[in-house]
Amino acid sequence: xxxxxxxxxxxxxxxxxxxxxxxxxxxxxxxxxxxxxxxxxxxxxxxxxxxxxxxxxxxxxxxxxxxxxxxxxxxxxxxxxxxxxxxxxxxxxxxxxxxxxxxxxxxxxxxxxxxxxxxxxxxxxxxxxxxxxxxxxxxxxxxxxxxxxxxxxxxxxxxxxxxxxxxxxxxxxxxxxxxxxxxxxxxxxxxxxxxxxxxxxxxxxxxxxxxxxxxxxxxxxxxxxxxxxxxxxxxxxxxxxxxxxxxxx
Amino acid sequence: xxxxxxxxxxxxxxxxxxxxxxxxxxxxxxxxxxxxxxxxxxxxxxxxxxxxxxxxxxxxxxxxxxxxxxxxxxxxxxxxxxxxxxxxxxxxxxxxxxxxxxxxxxxxxxxxxxxxxxxxxxxxxxxxxxxxxxxxxxxxxxxxxxxxxxxxxxxxxxxxxxxxxxxxxxxxxxxxxxxxxxxxxxxxxxxxxxxxxxxxxxxxxxxxxxxxxxxxxxxxxxxxxxxxxxxxxxxxxxxxxxxxxxxxxxxxxxxxxxxxxxxxxxxxxxxxxxxxxxxxxxxxxxxxxxxxxxxxxxxxxxxxxxxxxxxxxxxxxxxxxxxxxxxxxxxxxxxxxxxxxxxxxxxxxxxxxxxxxxxxxxxxxxxxxxxxxxxxxxxxxxxxxxxxxxxxxxxxxxxxxxxxxxxxxxxxxxxxxxxxxxxxxxxxxxxxxxxxxxxxxxxxxxxxxxxxxxxxxxxxxxxxxx
Numbered sequence: 256x257x258x259x260x261x262x263x264x265x266x267x268x269x270x271x272x273x274x275x276x277x278x279x280x281x282x283x284x285x286x287x288x289x290x291x292x293x294x295x296x297x298x299x300x301x302x303x304x305x306x307x308x309x310x311x312x313x314x315x316x317x318x319x320x321x322x323x324x325x326x327x328x329x330x331x332x333x334x335x336x337x338x339x340x341x342x343x344x345x346x347x348x349x350x351x352x353x354x355x356x357x358x359x360x361x362x363x364x365x366x367x368x369x370x371x372x373x374x375x376x377x378x379x380x381x382x383x384x385x386x387x388x389x390x391x392x393x394x395x396x397x398x399x400x401x402x403x404x405x406x407x408x409x410x411x412x413x414x415x416x417x418x419x420x421x422x423x424x425x426x427x428x429x430x431x432x433x434x435x436x437x438x439x440x441x442x443x444x445x446x447x448x449x450x451x452x453x454x455x456x457x458x459x460x461x462x463x464x465x466x467x468x469x470x471x472x473x474x475x476x477x478x479x480x481x482x483x484x485x486x487x488x489x490x491x492x493x494x495x496x497x498x499x500x501x502x503x504x
Numbered sequence: 505x506x507x508x509x510x511x512x513x514x515x516x517x518x519x520x521x522x523x524x525x526x527x528x529x530x531x532x533x534x535x536x537x538x539x540x541x542x543x544x545x546x547x548x549x550x551x552x553x554x555x556x557x558x559x560x561x562x563x564x565x566x567x568x569x570x571x572x573x574x575x576x577x578x579x580x581x582x583x584x585x586x587x588x589x590x591x592x593x594x595x596x597x598x599x600x601x602x603x604x605x606x607x608x609x610x611x612x613x614x615x616x617x618x619x620x621x622x623x624x625x626x627x628x629x630x631x632x633x634x635x636x637x638x639x640x641x642x643x644x645x646x647x648x649x650x651x652x653x654x655x656x657x658x659x660x661x662x663x664x665x666x667x668x669x670x671x672x673x674x675x676x677x678x679x680x681x682x683x684x685x686x687x688x689x690x691x692x693x694x695x696x697x698x699x700x701x702x703x704x705x706x707x708x709x710x711x712x713x714x715x716x717x718x719x720x721x722x723x724x725x726x727x728x729x730x731x732x733x734x735x736x737x738x739x740x741x742x743x744x745x746x747x748x749x750x751x752x753x754x755x756x757x758x759x760x761x762x763x764x765x766x767x768x769x770x771x772x773x774x775x776x777x778x779x780x781x782x783x784x785x786x787x788x789x790x791x792x793x794x795x796x797x798x799x800x801x802x803x804x805x806x807x808x809x810x811x812x813x814x815x816x817x818x819x820x821x822x823x824x825x826x827x828x829x830x831x832x833x834x835x836x837x838x839x840x841x842x843x844x845x846x847x848x849x850x851x852x853x854x855x856x857x858x859x860x861x862x863x864x865x866x867x868x869x870x871x872x873x874x875x876x877x878x879x880x881x882x883x884x885x886x887x888x889x890x891x892x893x894x895x896x897x898x899x900x901x902x903x904x905x906x907x908x909x910x911x912x913x914x915x916x917x918x919x920x921x922x923x924x925x926x927x928x929x930x931x932x933x934x935x936x937x938x939x940x941x942x943x944x945x946x947x948x949x950x951x952x953x954x955x956x957x958x959x960x961x962x963x964x965x966x967x968x969x970x
Contacts, residue, residue, distance in 0.1 A: 263955055265909060269919040270948040272955035291959055297909040302902045304863060306885030306894060310906035317910065342882075394865035402543060403821065403869035405552035429536070433823045437862030439898070444860060445940035446519035450528060450827050451862070452945075480945030 257326035261289040262318075262360075264335045264472075265297040271472050277499035278331040278363055284499075285371050289329060294321050299346070300338040304438045308346060315339075315346045315353075323352045327370065328360040331495050333392020333470045336362040341395050362396055363495055364411040364470055375414055380497055381421030385464030385489075386412055387455065387478070388431040389471035398470065402431050412470055412494055419497075425462035432458075436477035452481045459489060466503050467491045512835070514856040518828035532826040534662060539820045541769025542870070549761075559758050560874030563811035566716075566749055567801060573716040573749050574792065580719025584781030586788040594624035597793045601626060601708070601741055602633055604789050608739050610635065610705035616723065616730035617641035618710025619657045619814055620743050620793060622836045626708075637708075638700045640729040642693055649676055655830030657837055658767045658816035663829050697729070707733035711744035711790070712813070713759060716751050720780040721790065724763060724773040731777050738786035742779070746792050747801075747810040759813060762872035766815040796849050805883045809844050811873035818867035818877055824860055833857060840867035840877045847884050855893050858884035916954060923950035 261282070263275045275291070282289050299314030318339065322328045330336045339360045347353045367373050388410065392398040399410035416422060435441070435451025442448075456478060459467055467482075467489050469475050475491040482489050490503035522528050546552045566573055578588045591597035605613065613630065615621065615637050627637045627648070639648045643661035647654050649672055654660030661669070666684050673679040679692045709730045713722040721742050723730045734740035750759065764770040782788035800806050819825045819839030830838040835846040835854065843857035858881045867877040888894055908915050926934060927950055935942040953961075 265915070266948075268955045269923065270950065272951050272953065272958060275955040275959075291956070293912045293956065295909075296912050296915045299906075299909075302906050304882065304885070305898060305902050306858075306882075306887070306889030307899065307902040307906070308886050308889070310902045313906065313910050390862070390864040390866070394869055401866070401869050403546075403866060405547050405549065433862050433864035433866070435823065435862055437864070440859070440862045442940040443898075444515050444518060444824070444862075445943060446515070446522045447824050447827050447860075448862070449944040450522050450525075451823050454529075454532070454827075476948055477945065480941070480947065483946040484944060 257287075258324075259287050259289040259327045259329060260322050260325040261291050262295070262298070262322060262328055262330040262335065263291055264330065264332050266476065267331065267472055268296065270476070271493070273501070274331055274472050274493040274495055277493065277495040277501060278329070280499045281363075281367070281495055282329065285367065285373050287371065290325075292321050298335040298338045300335060300342075301438055303338065303342060303346065312346045315343050319343070319347065319350065319353050319356050322360075323356045326359060327366070328356065329363055329366045330360065331363045331470070331493065332472065333362045333389050333396055333398055334473060336360060337391040337395035362392060362398060362470060364415055365396070365398060367498075368411050368414065375416075375418040376498060377418055377420060378500060379420040380416075380502075382503065383423045383425055383463050383465040384416060384497070385425045385427065385459040385462060385467045386410070386416065387434060387467060387469040387474055388412070389469050389474045390431075390433050392470045393431055399431075402429075412468075415494065415498060416468070425459070425464050427458050427462050429458055434474045434478055436474050438473075441477055448477070449481060452478055456481060456487065456489065460487070464489055466497070468494050468497055470494055511853050512833065512856055514828070514832055514834075514860040517832035517834070518824070518860065521829045521832055522827060528827050530665070531663060531829060535820045535826045538659070538768060539817075539870075542766055542817060542820065543769075545765035545769045545771060549765075555758055555762055556872055556874055559762055559872060560808075560811060562750060562755050562758060563873055564808070566751055567747065567807065567810050570746065570749065570801065573751060574746060576716045577714055577719055577749060578792075580717065581714075581721075581781075581790055582719070584719050586719065586781055586790050589789060589791045591791055591793045591795070593795050594793075597624045597743065597791055597795070598626055598629040600791050601743070602630060602635070604739070604741055605630070605635055605706055608706060608787075610737075610739060612700075612704050613637045613706050613708055614640050614701050614704035614729075614733035614737075615708040616710065616725060616733050617644050617660070618708065618743055619654075619836060620710055620745050621708065622654060623795065624743075624793070626743075638697075638704075640697055640700060640733055641725065641727060642690065642697075645693065645697070646672065653831070653836065655838065656816055656819055657814050658819075663831070701732045701736050704733065704737050706737050706739035706741065707735075708741045708743065709734060711742050711748050712763065713756060714744055714749045714790075715753050715756070716749055718753055718780060720753070720778055722756065722760075723777045723779070724760070724775065725777070726768070726770075726774040728775050731775060734779070735783065738783070739789075740779070740782065740786065741789045741791065743791045743793065746794055746797050747812070763813055763815055766817040766870070766872040800845070800848050803848075806844060806848060806880055808875050809841065809848075809880060811875050812841050812845075813873055815872060817870045817872065821866045821870045822861075823864060823866070824862065828860070833860070840881065841875070844877065844880045844884060847888070851888060851891060852893050855888050858882075858888065912956075916956060919954055920957075923952075923954070926950040927952075
């Protein structure tokens with residue numbers, strides 16, 4: 256039995272515990288009993304993306320030291336996973352234990368499809384679903400083909416969702432434009448961040464989205480904040496919640 | 505070139521732009537339309553990604569031995585009768601151009617689009633010295649008439665509506681008041697610009713590609729204005745950044761296919777004009793400009809930025825650029841590539857630009873010459889933090905967050921406190937002027953317990969099996 260750790264990102268731990276529970280349930284349904292260590296609490300991305308590498312490095316070190324002991328590390332966030340896989344190198348300068356960790360750290364949907372090789376679920380989810388392709392998962396982890404690049408079209412999240420019973424995936428006019436969260440960008444460039452989010456929401460509204468989902472709860476936190484402020488009817492669910500059988504409200 | 509303060513405040517400029525919601529939507533759509541056209545062209549070429557890789561490889565190779573290729577270019581261009589000049593910075597560049605013009609007694613210059621001369625602020629310099637310069641690219645001419653800088657490197661007047669062009673032309677050219685028909689307005693501009701071409705003593709152009717093996721230069725336009733500007737007079741001055749070089753004529757096929765498609769979604773620019781030496785009885789001067797490019801070349805982190813062929817695709821795709829407008833960057837080259845090149849010139853003045861980015865990485869995926877734009881923007885953030893020019897609040901916040909996040913018990917305590925506050929304190933405790941998050945957005949609905957609190961509880965009750 257491989258020893259699997261679930262890395263629960265800081266904001267999910269504090270504000271969206273159900274996303275972590277749903278991830279544990281989905282993994283367990285496929286025979287994986289993941290453990291959640293007390294540490295690390297955060298991958299260090301907020302600091303690294305603000306340029307504060309000295310503040311990010313201790314968190315990267317913690318991450319490698321604690322989670323390096325597991326056979327696999329799974330994370331319900333493309334952005335945090337991309338931080339570990341693409342940006343730790345720069346912070347840790349080729350520590351050998353990091354190189355090993357990098358190759359066994361997975362975002363949830365790729366872990367399900369590429370490591371566990373599960374059959375896409377057929378459970379019911381009778382809603383019109385708008386899939387938000389979170390940028391770091393898309394363009395850094397390549398969990399799907401970005402609209403800019405030429406080549407075969409694919410999306411791991413879509414593959415997991417599309418065979419669910421009764422689901423209708425909506426067609427967006429801009430299939431993978433950024434929602435405008437961007438970490439500290441969301442507050443530093445508040446005006447642009449919110450405009451980007453509202454533009455995404457309008458695209459989902461014209462497409463008839465009932466449930467807006469993504470691999471990253473951080474994008475959804477931003478979009479949900481905008482949706483609730485205007486009392487718009489679209490509901491957000493992390494993809495793990497949909498896969499675990501949660502329904503909107 | 506010495507640039508002066510004040511420090512560019514991108515968030516404030518962007519907020520002013522977004523404040524006009526309808527105009528922001530129009531601007532975003534106008535540029536997205538170009539991005540869609542680009543996609544259609546790119547997806548029509550199965551070999552697109554291979555072309556991009558080849559272009560990146562050619563550029564990497566060229567800049568790895570730039571000095572040799574520059575000397576070869578100078579030799580070949582000279583052999584064809586051109587005169588090659590070397591300018592260390594904008595000041596030298598402008599002085600060289602002025603000296604050539606004076607020697608010919610030139611008073612009127614027809615200039616085709618050149619971001620390099622914008623970078624050097626050549627127009628105001630020449631005008632100060634009594635030389636009349638007219639930008640003959642339509643968009644560039646419109647912004648010149650409005651006395652403002654271009655807002656985009658390929659589409660200089662993309663921020664201006666046709667109604668506004670109508671008003672401007674009514675005032676300047678005497679077209680009918682209230683005219684908005686593009687065909688009518690373009691015809692009026694065309695007529696006036698013909699007079700400019702006929703009266704010009706000299707033509708100034710930029711250079712899209714300089715070919716080392718032939719000493720030739722290639723200028724790409726859609727309006728043919730470069731050709732008119734340099735063919736009617738006897739003097740052609742071509743201003744060229746040293747990174748514009750490619751080794752062989754054969755390499756052009758790669759770049760011309762990428763440039764038009766990436767820039768405007770055309771298979772190729774309408775005019776790709778090749779100049780090999782001067783016209784009969786004329787003179788061709790090529791001014792090679794460094795202006796900080798050698799410093800970028802010396803940097804392992806930013807060298808690839810010199811691949812740039814100025815197609816503007818990173819601007820068209822950038823969700824921040826589309827919603828904040830080119831002028832919010834306060835620089836000749838705005839958008840993602842500008843946010844890399846400008847801090848290299850003056851890190852303090854342009855310190856907000858690398859942060860005017862959500863790190864969506866669309867620019868890196870769209871770039872036809874494989875510049876890792878979003879990664880370089882991230883490196884710039886690090887440099888800015890290291891130089892101590894990050895804002896004080898941001899630095900403190902990150903120190904504080906790092907301290908907290910490294911200590912699970914402290915993090916849990918702070919989180920519990922915040923969630924308790926969100927549930928029990930009055931709304932104004934969280935929604936106030938100091939919390940930009942809450943201006944247009946709700947904060948998350950706080951759960952009673954964090955995940956780890958609950959996890960611990962469940963596992964104390966029922967120790968995990970296995």
